[in-house]
Amino acid sequence: MTSWSDGYVTDVGYTTGYYKELAPHRLGLGFLSLGLIPPQVQTACELGFGQGVSLAIHAATSSAQWWGTDFNPEQVAFAQDLITNSGTNAHVYNDAFEDFVHRRDLPNFDFIALHGIWSWVSDANRKHIVRFIDQHLNVGGVVYASYNTLPGWASMLTVRELMQTHARREGIASESIQHRIENAVNFATKIFDQSERWNKANPGTVERLQRVAKSQSAYLAHEYFNRDWQPMHFGQIHELMESARLSYAGSAHYVDHCDMINFTPEQLGQLASCSDTVLNQTLRDIFTNQGFRRDYWIKGKRKATPLATQDWWRAQNVLLTANTNALPSTIDGALGASSLVDTVYQPLFEALSGFTIRNVGKLETELATKGIAAGQLRQAILLLAASQTIIHVQPEQVIAQVTPKTQRLNAYFQHLARDSNNISYAASPVSGQGVEVPRMQQLFLGARASGRSTPTDWALYAWEVMNAQHQRLTKDGRTLETPSDMIAELTLRANDFANNDLPILCALGIA
Secondary structure: OOOOOOOOOOOOOOOOOOOHHHOOOHHHHHHHHOOEOOOOOOEEEEEOOOOOHHHHHHHHHOOOEEEEEOOOHHHHHHHHHHHHHHOOOOEEEOOOHHHHOOOOOOOOEEEEEEEOHHHHOOHHHHHHHHHHHHHHEEEEEEEEEEEEEOOOOHHHHHHHHHHHHHHHHOOOOOOOHHHHHHHHHHHHHHHHHOOHHHHHHOOOHHHHHHHHHOOOHHHHHHHHOOOOOOOEOHHHHHHHHHHOOOEEEEEOOHHHHOHHHOOOHHHHHHHHOOOOHHHHHHHHHHHHOOOEEEEEEEOOOOEOOHHHHHHHHHHOEEEEOOOHHHOOOEEEEOOEEEEOOHHHHHHHHHHOOOOOOEEHHHHHHHHHOOOOOHHHHHHHHHHHHHOOOEEEEOOHHHHHHHHHHHHHHHHHHHHHHOOOOOOOEEEEOOOOEEEEOOHHHHHHHHHHHOOOOOHHHHHHHHHHHHHHOOOOOEEOOEEOOOHHHHHHHHHHHHHHHHHHHHHHHHHOOOO
16 A cells, blocks of 8 residues: 655655745736736645645735645644634645545636645656646646756756665664754765766765755755655656646746846857747756746736736836845846846836835836836846845735735744744735745744834843743854843844834835
């Protein structure tokens, strides 16, 4: 009989990460930049939602009704806890993909999301997923799928095989999986450090392993130590999606939409001469040594007219979410860091200062007097949205509708932060996405929500929480042992939070 885990690591829970690409609101900006008409998402589903942090945030921040499934009952229980405490009516199940396909109580979906699932499930499960998509995706609906891809992972296939073999052959059954993983990573690092010929043919392997060794055991367990792990070429995914009547729409990673920062002139010329989708995308992956793809697929692709695209852009609102001293001067593409043109980005930053929501149509008119064309403005917004320096704001009626849900979910995140730093995110009704909020800031927000009004009060609250658990901060490499030192450091951090982070969180509807 097949184990319920089907070769998937269950000894260690999946990470409590958040993935913004799974947010339905991002479809508008991404699709219009690709010249496509985005869907209106009323029903959404996440397959293999892990701990459910992304699903809970998106159920709270969007007007869509959410469903999802994950095979691990502990993860489903945690996700259900988040959903219950946010007050959303999302539906989560503990079904394997094979069983989820056969459910008769599910609607059809406008949006189906899969983060990394392709890479860590069996061929049989991939077929179940494709069948589910074929049966349950509405015409005009979109699938988001991210996955490890070749050629970027080619050299790590051997590394992963060595680590798996060591953990399986040398590991002691009574040892925890974390200990076996640590031993396997250390062993692989030593072996490849001694493999001169391998390193000449595959430079950077040891450095990559050293970075791997610093990762959390939960990440390592699920990334490298599942039974199934298959980085795939784009053509393989294309064939699977095509069998479900889907077409490739484009990358969900906005930076990929700007070819000039990703390819040399010679590479651009080669890409321009290659119109076939599979071959073109394969060349892109080779040129960039792509190791992770984030793709949109659509059932029934429709082109947007130039006039419709212009009207859509002019109706949108955006918000700057970075302080003056934290504004980027470069953007990272496959070719490295590319400088942001001062004559475009500086006027845009000035126009967006003050953490106020601005209409793109009005920005277009205002910045035209400074020689900035509409196309330049749109590209700048797209690139800055990739790093969430700028966010694409949801419609006012959606913000009003979802705010009560996000407030409840954020209050629960702040409650959980008293015990751990597992969830370092908050739900923004303004952006329709999650925002990174580290544990210390969660504690300050919790103190503020409880009626403590000053940074000094917030610091004392954080001290009370941490002291009860015998937790201490470090500063300049030194552990702060005395209450006075701890409170002084917490007060400094609380004042910095009040001056720099709180205004942004207020603008995002989080505080």
